[in-house]
Amino acid sequence: MTESGENKLMYYFKKWSDISEDDETIILSAFETTSIKRKKDLLVTGDVCQYLYFITSGCLRSYYVDEKGVEHIYQIRMDNNWISDLESFFSQRPSKYYIEALEDSQLLRISTERLEQLYTQVPKLERYFRILFQKAYINALERLNATMWESAVDRYNNMLKEHPDMFQRVPLVYIASYLGITPESLSRIRKKK
Template sequence: MENKLIYYIRKWTDITREKEADVYKAFETISVKKKQKLLIPGDTCKYIYFITQGALRSWFVDDKGVEHIYQIRLENGWISDLESFFSQRPSKYYIEALEDSKLLRISYERLEALYIQVPSLERYFRILFQKAYINALERLNSTMWESAVDRYNNMMKENKDIFQRVPLVYIASYLGITPESLSRIRKKRQV
């Protein structure tokens, strides 16, 4: 599992074989069952998770009791509430496993210590967090300016596998549409 993490770290920065051991020690391997919650609103997000196997989602519930999916992540992706993680303030989000999953997690304190032990990781995480910020902005912009069909098509291009593994009701929420609208879009694509 750790080899997947090192593979992705090496895509954006150099890390020596000796420093790989420091990275392995900083991360903790955990297994979670489907429907297990890793974060609930009101708790402070203590970890950033790298998914080596499985699928997770993060979401919040609005004042009307409606769930809004913020993130859906599969293998080789990261999931967390970065606002809560870095500010060490209570979260507004849930994080839940959609499948039995295997994760590598790192705490805020261990991440800060790892930056000192392996300085090149600051570059990796800076790039990772920049990409997360850009992704959040692109998602916000797409809900304002793109049609539901365009958002669906973009999701299909990025990761078709998600439609086989994640309930459509969650995908609809992530796209900002009703399940009925998603069904209509999918039906039109099949014709």
């Protein structure tokens, strides 16, 4: 594990949990370092998602392809964020999603089994992951609600406010897909700004 990757991960754990030095050693031994090159897949549809990933540096997207061959982006995650297909990860059923690196990325990963062991070894971490998974659930509901009730302009403005750096690092065609609009609509919205 890289020193900076370890520090980033522990920063977020310590933000929500009181972690001792002994706990830290146990936690870090549960995670593996991995890397992925730009345009390579971390997960493909039909495979079971075996890991929960913490992105120490880089940018990834998760998406599915509909019956017409159109990609729909579900998540775009950058440095210091988690990415996975939680449904597949917890149910151990095949994933409906791809996870692809948009940049060369450095990750820390933990398997379902190791995560369960970690809950037993460091019970304080259950609180952190409960909060993390609650936020993931709320985020999914907010995205669903936004596509049903917010205008494309509002969705764009919210993304620009919450993730301005995304527009520097992610191709606009992917941002349009994430917002649920066409690239042409995104271009029109951006011209009006």
